[in-house]
Amino acid sequence: MIWSDFHRTKWNEATNYAWKNFTTPTVRRMFSFLTVLGKAALPRDKLKELTGLLQEMKTTYSLAKICRYDPRLRRLPSGDYDYDAEFEADDDNQIGCIPTLPLEPHLTQMMATSRDPEELRYLWRAWREAAGKPIRQKYLRFVQLSNEAARLNGFSDAGEYWRSDYEIDGFREEVEELWQKLSPLYQQLHAYVRAKLVEKYGEEVVPRRGPIPAHLLGNMWAQTWTNILDMTIPYPGRTSVDVTNALRIQGYSPLAMFRLAEEFFTSLGLEPMPQTFWQRSMIQKPTDREVVCHASAWDFCNGRDYRIKQCTEVNMEHLVTTHHEMGHIQYDLLYRNQPFIFRDGANPGFHEAVGDVLALSASTPRHLQSVGLLGNVDDSYETDINFLFAMALDKIAFLPFGYLMDQWRWEVFSGDTSSSNLNSRWWELRLGVQGVSPPVPRTEQDFDPGAKFHVPANVPYVRYFVSFVVQFQFHAELCKAAGHEGPLHRCDIYRSVKAGRLLRNVLSLGKSRPWTEALSVLTSGRTNKLDVEPILEYFGPLRTWLESQNRGELIGWRENEAIVLQVTRSNASLITGAVLAVIALVLLVALVIIAFRRCRRGGNKNFNTASQGS
Template identity: 55%
Template structure:
C-alpha cells in the first residue's frame, strides 16, 4: 500500500524536482528493506512507467542534437567525443579486456547470491540456472547489492563491521566526521582543508530549506575556495562518503597551482578513484580500531570472508553495470543500435553482462535506460568503471610504499592494508595529484604504480580469498556458474500491461515542453551513491 501511494504521488507531482528528491528516500527504503516479491516488483515497474517512458521521445531528439554538437566539434558522434579524454584509439577494446579479467569473479559471486535469493524467495521466483530478477537486489538499478548482505552473509554470528553505534555513543557530529577525515589527510603529509572549506561548506541538511542532498565536492577555481555539499548523517556509510568527497577536495588542493586548463583529473576516472582509494583504508577494521571506533579486531578467516563479501557486494557487483551503461550509449550515438531497438538492446546488455532480468517482460514501448539519472542528464558513466579499476591499482602501490602489503607475506594481505599515518604513501599520492591533467594519464599512472596500463587483475588479487571461498562453496552446493534462459525478456510488441488499463504508450505520458525542461526535471531523480 505504501509503495502504491508513493508512486501515485510521483505521477501527480513529477513537475517538482524537490518533491522527486524527497521520494528518493522512500523508494530506496522499500527496495532496501522489503522482502515482499510483489511489492518490490510493483515499485520497480511503476518507477519506470513514471520516469523512463516519459523520456523516450525527448531522448530521440536529444541524441540527434548531441550528435550534431559532436560533429561541430570534429567528432563523428557524441560517444566518440566522450572517449576523447582517454587518449586511446583502442579504448573500447581495452574496456572489454578489463571486463574479461573481472568476469570470472563476478560470475562466482552472481551464482552464490542467486542461490541465497532462491532460498529466500523460492525457486518459482529465482531459478537455479537463470538470470537474477532485477528487483530483488536492494537497488533500483541492481547496480550495487549491499542491501542483500543480510541474506548473503557467509557466516552468521561472525563480526560485521558497522561502527555506527560507536559513533553515536561517542557523540560524533557531521563536523567531527569531517575533522576525522581531515586528520587522515594530515597524517599522510597531504594538505589540510583551508578556512574557506569550513566556513562555506554545507555538511548538514539545512533546517530552513530543502536542498538536493546528493554529496558533491566543488572547486570554485580561485585557488582557495573549495567546498563540500553533503547532508551528513552520523553513520559509518556516511563516514566513508565523507572521506570520498574530501578526496576530491584534496585533488583540487594539490593541482590548484596548475594552469586552469590542467585543473582536473588525468582522465575522467582518476578523480573518482582518489576518493575511493582512501575509503579502502578507512573501511578496514584495522583503521577503525586505530581511530577509536572499534574495540577489537576479529582476525580470523570467517570474519575476513564476511568483510570481503560486504566489499564485493558493493565493488564487484557495480562493475558490470558501470561497464554496460556507456556500451549502450556508444551504440545509440553511433547508430549501431537503431531507435526501434533501444530498450531491447538495453536488456540484452543487462542479461549478457550482468546476468539479470526484468521482473516483467519489457517492450519497445518502455524506455528503461531513461529511468537512470545519468542517461537523461547525459553524464558519461564509463569513468566509474575506470575508477574502480585504477583505485585498486593505486591502493596496491600505496600499500606497498607504506609497508602494509607484501605479496609474499600472507600476514599482510591487500584487503587488510591501511595507509593511515604513512607519509611515504602520502607523498607518492600527492605527487600524482599535483599533476592534474598536465600529463597524459598513462604517465601519471606510471609515476605511482610503475605501469602505464589499467589492470583489473589487482581487483582479483584483493578479493582472492573470497573468490577461492566462492568457488568452493558453489561447487559444494552444485551451483551452476553463469546463466541461461529461454524467456523473452523484451519484445517489440505492445506491452502486456495495456489490458490492465495502465498506460501503454510513451506518447500518452510525455508532457508538453522543451527538452531542456525535461532534463532539468530529471536532475536529482534517484541518484546513486556513485554520483
C-alpha cells in the same frame, strides 16, 4: 551560455596558431585541449535548446516522487499499479494516492531495508514511471544535438568525443578486455548471492539458474549489493564491517563523518579542507527547498572555494561516499597551482578513484577499530572472508553496471541502438552482462536508463569502471610505499606520510601529462596501463572461497529462465513474433475447418450410427 561564449572566444584565438608545430610538449598539450570546443560549437539557438533539455531532464529527475506502497493501491487490468495524483477511495476498497516520496532518502532506504518482494517490485516500477519514462523523447532529441556538437568538433559522434578524454587508441577494446578478465570473479559472486536469495524468497521469486530479479539486490539500480549483506554474509557470527549501528550509537552527525574523513587525508600529510568548504558545503538535505541529492563535489576554480553537495545519512555507505567526494576535493586542491587548462584529473577515472583509494584503507576492520567504530577484531579466516565479501558486494557487484552503462550510450550515440530498441537494448545488456532482469515487463514506452541520475545529467559513466580498476592499482602501490606486509586486503595506509607523498606527486600533476605517464609515476615506471591484477589479488581469498561454496551451482545464468522473459526482445522481434503467431493461428484454424469438412463428408454415417446407438 556565459561559459560557452568565453570558451568560443578562446577557441577562436587558439585556432589561429599553428600549434601542432610547437616544439614545447606542454604548450602543445594546452592547445590540443583549447581547440576542442565541445557543445559550444553548436549554433546559439541549438546550444540553448541542448542546455534547456539538459536542465529539464535533471529537474524531472530531482522532483520525481512516488506514492508510498500500500496493497490497496488501485490496480489496472494489466496488474500494474495506478499512479494517479489524486487520493480517492474506490468501492472495492482500492485507493489512489498523492506522490510524496523522493528518491533520497526515502526510496533509497526502502530499497535497502525492505524484504517484501511485492513492495520492492512496486518501488522499482514506480520510480521508473516517475523519473525515467517522462524524459524519453527529450533524451532522444538531446542525443541528436550532442552528436551534432561532436561532429562540429571533428568526432563521429558524442560517444567518440567522450572516449577522447582517455587519449589512447582502442580505449573501447581495452575496457572490454578488462571486463572479460574480471567477469569470472563476478559470476562466482553472482552465483553465490543468487543461491542465498533463493533460500530467502524461493524459486518462484528467484530462478535458481536464471538472472537475479533486479529489485531484490538492495539498490534501486542493482549496481551495488551491500544492503543485502545481512542475508548473504558468509559467517553471521563473526565480525562485520558495517559500522552503521556504531555511528548512530556514538552520536555521529553528518558533520562528524566529514571531519573523520578529513582526518584521514591530513594523516597522510595531504591538504585539510579550506574554511570556505565548511561554510558553504551542503552536507545534509535541506528542508526548505527541493535539491538534487546525488552527491557531488564542486571546484569553483578560484583556488579558494571548494564544496560538496550531499544529502548525508548516518550509515556506513555514506561514510564511504564522504571519503569518495572528499577525494575529489583533495584532487582539486593538489592541482590548483596548475594552469587552468590542466586543472582536471589525469583521466576521468582517476578523479573518481582518489577518495575510494582511501576508503579501501578506512573500511578495514583494523582501521575501524583504531577510530573507535569497531570493538575487538580478530584476524581469523572467517573474519577475512566476511570483510572481503562485504567489499565484493560493493566493488565486484558494481563492475558490470559500470561497464555496460556507457556501452549502451555509445551505441545510442552511434545509431546502433535507436528509438525502436532503446529500452530493450538496455535490458539485453543488463541481462547478458550483469545477469539481472526486471521484475515486471518492460516495453519501448518505458525508458529505464533515464531513471539513473547520470543519464538525464549526461555524466559519462565508464569513468567509474576505470576508477574501480585503477583504485586497486593505487592501493597496491601506496601500500608498498607505506611498508605494508601481508595480504593486500588488510593494508591500511592511515598515517603513512610516505604513501601520502607518493599520492601528492601523482595528483598534483592534474592533467598536465597523459594519465599513462601519471600511472608510470605511481608505479615507479613498472607499468603505464590499466591492470586488473591488483583487484584480483585483493579478492583472491574470496574467489577461492566462493568457488568452494558454489559447487553444484550454475556459474552464470540461463537467460531464458528469467522471471520476465520478454524484456530481451526488441520491438522488431516482438512484432515478428506476433505476426508469426497470427499466421500460425490462421493456419491452425484453416486445418481445423478443412478437417471438420472432411469429417462431415466422410464420417456422417459413423456419426449417425453412434447417435442412434446411444
